[in-house]
Amino acid sequence: MVSVLITGSADGIGRETAKTLAALGHRVVLHARNAERADQALAAVPAADGVLVGDLSSLARTRELGTTAGAFDVVVHNAALGAGLPRRSVTEDGLELLFQVNVLAPYLLTALMPRPARLVYLTSGLEAQGRVDFDDLQHERGPWNGMQTYSDSKLLDVVLAFAVARRWPDTLSNAVDPGWIKTKLGGAGAPDELPRGADTPVWLALAEDPAARVTGRYFKWRQDLRANPAAYDVAVQDRLLAVCAELTGVELP
Template sequence: MAKVFITGSADGLGRMAAELLVKEGHQVVLHARNKHRGQEAMAAVPGAETVVCGDLSSIAETKQVATAVNKLGKFDAVIHNAGVGYRERERINTADGLPHVFAVNSLAPYILTCLIQKPKRLIYLSSGLHREGDETLKDLEWKTRPWSGYNAYADSKLHDVILAFAMARKWPGVYSNAIEPGWVATKMGGPGAPDSLEEAPKTQVWLATSEDFEAMTTGRYFFHKKVRTFHPAAGRVDVQERFLKECERLSGVKFPI
């Protein structure tokens, strides 16, 4: 039995992954943005151990989430599932003055990775759109670029792959991978999404718990349990180091040695 924490598991793919894990007999801790959403999550996933609440758009609350998770002991796997979509037509600023998409999709996974006790496995949800992300990592705060919700989302999903591969390199004792669930009909994906919703949560569950040889790997990018090509910049050490330094600067959270 594995002990798994899943961010953004009040609905969508996070909740579906949680349901699969509980069904397989694993110990699951959910995450929701606030207490109301947390109550909904616990009601929707009978058998989940508990829920940790905190808004990942806030640096302070993200730190509190990490503290709460650590109080529950060490986890076998953390699935960084939480994310917001590409439909923000105007830049939405967080309380910390950061673009909402970047704060939730990019910076929060960095903070949680730094502050939660190292699990055995890390899984980061990306998207096929990451291939359109900006590898220069310039203007992460969108101060000079004209706002594009689509491009901000693509950038953030590239950041998730960069982070996954950086962890694979820096933490050789941890299996760290990124996945592409496909364009599926969740609240984020929309009703017309063409890929299989049923298949979408299975790869993250497999990577979090399976003893299959193919799952016990690191530094890979998966789609439906198969290795898939990724933006080549994600594998570059200089890009990884630049991203980690920028996240450290913006969050005030130092990357652990």
């Protein structure tokens, strides 16, 4: 039996991943941003072992989650905000919302939680359109472009996955593009259903075949693909870790 924490598992791909793993007999712990969402998550996945509550738009609550969550064999960083924000939003920490939830939160949880055997970071095919601009990571300059901000954050998730893979060679750390899936984020017009989106995260969490026991890779539908070239740049990886450490006050061990 494998123990798994899945962030953002109150609905969508996270919930489907949790349902699949729990049905296979594994210990699954859910995560939701508030108590109401936690109740919804447990009602949808009654076989789960529990649910952790923590609002990832708050560094304090993310830090609390990371220090109290406990140890897991696998952590699936699924929680994210989409591209539909009509304007630039700032959190209570004074940080851009998409950047904080999609990038800083998984970094902080990774840095604070006991090191698992496997890490899975959910990204998006839009990472291919992402840009890394360390002079404007939080999109403070120019007109607001939610799609570009989202794409940039999803590229940074791949950078993070690859950076962790390089720093922690004993942990399998990979990024997954689940495809365009019918979720609240993907929309009703998406061509693929939830089981397809959850399949690769489940596979990477459990599989013992050599194709899954790799690290620092970018997958879509179990296919090992090439990510945005920026993700492979060691200097970019190291600078992202340094920026995240400065903004959160926590360095990756």
